[in-house]
Amino acid sequence: MNASDPSPRRGTRLAHIGVAVASLEAILPFYREVLGMPEVPLDDADGARIAGLQAGDAVVELLEPKVADSPIGKFIDKRGPGIHHLCFAVDDLEGTLERCRAAGIRLIDERPRMGAEGKRIAFLHPASTAGVLVELTEY
Numbered sequence: 001m002n003a004s005d006p007s008p009r010r011g012t013r014l015a016h017i018g019v020a021v022a023s024l025e026a027i028l029p030f031y032r033e034v035l036g037m038p039e040v041p042l043d044d045a046d047g048a049r050i051a052g053l054q055a056g057d058a059v060v061e062l063l064e065p066k067v068a069d070s071p072i073g074k075f076i077d078k079r080g081p082g083i084h085h086l087c088f089a090v091d092d093l094e095g096t097l098e099r100c101r102a103a104g105i106r107l108i109d110e111r112p113r114m115g116a117e118g119k120r121i122a123f124l125h126p127a128s129t130a131g132v133l134v135e136l137t138e139y
């Protein structure tokens with residue numbers, strides 16, 4: 001491998017699992033103290049307070065709605081707390097979206113948009129992905 005390669009290809013990998021929670025304070029001790037996962041600071045996004053916990057190379061993101069009328073607030077209203085989405089980091093976000101489009105996968109974001117921590121993201125519709133909301137990111 002060439003160490004000076006500015007964009008080494010790493011392959012698609014699990015970046016984080018988004019979990020909708022009613023209260024960060026109530027569930028954080030389970031992940032932090034009981035399971036011993038270190039907390040990583042994350043920005044709030046999309047009307048949610050977010051706490052991150054390191055799980056190997058991936059992160060568990062706990063998403064607590066700041067307002068009821070937010071995507072996470074509506075999700076909890078409808079389905080209760082639970083796994084909200086999976087996020088995969090890919091080497092080429094545009095290229096991956098293009099392959100999704102060509103494969104007939106329904107895109108929520110037609111083009112990458114700016115997510116938290118300045119990362120480009122795009123969501124795929126769960127109707128095309130066996131009921132799982134999939135987020136793609138690139139880093």
Ligand code: ZN
Nearest residue numbers: 016018087135
């Ligand atoms: Zn996410």
